[in-house]
Amino acid sequence: EAQVTQNPRYLITVTGKKLTVTCSQNMNHEYMSWYRQDPGLGLRQIYYSMNVEVTDKGDVPEGYKVSRKEKRNFPLILESPSPNQTSLYFCASRLRQSYNSPLHFGNGTRLTVT
Amino acid sequence: KQEVTQIPAALSVPEGENLVLNCSFTDSAIYNLQWFRQDPGKGLTSLLLIQSSQREQTSGRLNASLDKSSGRSTLYIAASQPGDSATYLCAVTKDSNYQLIWGAGTKLIIKP
Numbered sequence: 001e002a003q004v005t006q007n008p009r010y011l012i013t014v015t016g017k018k019l020t021v022t023c024s025q026n027m028n029h030e031y032m033s034w035y036r037q038d039p040g041l042g043l044r045q046i047y048y049s050m051n052v053e054v055t056d057k058g059d060v061p062e063g064y065k066v067s068r069k070e071k072r073n074f075p076l077i078l079e080s081p082s083p084n085q086t087s088l089y090f091c092a093s094r095l096r097q098s099y100n101s102p103l104h105f106g107n108g109t110r111l112t113v114t
Numbered sequence: 115k116q117e118v119t120q121i122p123a124a125l126s127v128p129e130g131e132n133l134v135l136n137c138s139f140t141d142s143a144i145y146n147l148q149w150f151r152q153d154p155g156k157g158l159t160s161l162l163l164i165q166s167s168q169r170e171q172t173s174g175r176l177n178a179s180l181d182k183s184s185g186r187s188t189l190y191i192a193a194s195q196p197g198d199s200a201t202y203l204c205a206v207t208k209d210s211n212y213q214l215i216w217g218a219g220t221k222l223i224i225k226p
Contacts, residue, residue, distance in 0.1 A: 004157070031212060042218040043203070058213075090157055099145050099212045100165050105157035 002027045006091050006106035013081055014114055021076045021109050023091030029104070030096030032074040033058070034066065036087040037108075043090070049074055050096055081113045116141040116208050120217035128225050129196060135189040135220050137204035142182045145207040149178050149189050152201045152219070161202075162189070194224045 004025045013019055025032065033048035035058075045058030049068040063085055065077040074093075078085060089109045095101040117140045127133050137147070146165045150158040162171045162178040164187065170179040177190040191198055201221045205214040 040218075043205075043216040045213065048213070092158075094212065096212075099207050100163060102148065102160035102163050103150075103158075103214070104160070107157045108155075 002104070004091055004093055004104050004106040006089075006109050008109060009107065010110050012112045012114065015082055016080050019078050019081060019111075021078075021089060021091075021111070023074045023076065023106060024072050025074075025091075025093040025104070026072065027093065027095075027104065028071065029093035030071070032068065032091065032093045033103075034064070034074070034076050035090045035092065036060065037090060038087050046076070046089075081111075083113050085111065086113050087111060116144075116206065116215045118204060118206055118215050118217040120202075120204060120220050122220060123218065124221040124223070126223040126225060127194060129194060131194050132190065132192050133194055133222075135191070135202050135222070137187040137189070137217055139185045139187075139206050139215070141208075142185055143208075144182065145209075145212075147178075147180055147187050147204060147206050148214070149176075149187075150203045150205065152203060158203065191222075196224045196226050198222060199224045 034046040
């Protein structure tokens with residue numbers, strides 16, 4: 001089944017404790033992206049990647065890191081999480097060749113930083 | 115700067131009614147517009163994608179239209195069902211890097 005898989009689904013952590021949220025897709029998509037969703041602010045892009053070893057900042061990259069060493073994986077790293085990073089996070093992917101290909105989303109990771 | 119607006123923020127209608135959700139955008143220079151559905155605790159599912167050269171797309175009971183000149187898109191849902199209850203978001207692709215600009219969504223409740 002074609003899908004984008006995020007782990008974990010829920011995560012509670014404390015300020016300053018490094019964490020990684022994993023994202024993997026099995027559709028051979030070149031483009032991958034991370035979003036956060038907050039009430040009243042909608043979806044905001046954190047980072048995106050057009051292909052392996054190519055990453056770019058989105059609208060809200062501060063406090064986050066990403067890597068794209070393999071085509072299928074695009075982990076999101078919070079080196080020193082803070083309470084303002086409490087949010088619902090989504091990973092997404094699409095074919096790069098056509099901007100008219102739809103975006104596929106994972107089921108989300110709800111992160112709470114205390 | 116491209117902005118995407120969805121009105122209303124929430125809508126509640128009885129089962130069986132036909133309904134229209136609205137999405138407006140400020141810059142007509144878009145590559146496409148997508149409608150998504152988001153269920154609680156789940157990710158977003160792409161419903162329809164309208165290319166900039168198209169006027170509408172249909173999938174089952176859903177029909178999405180696009181009027182670039184007026185900066186508007188509508189999502190028409192025919193014969194609504196309780197299972198249609200969800201939040202519906204629209205997004206426009208703004209540039210060749212495939213970056214999306216998102217609306218805040220319309221929360222739809224279909225009452226049995």
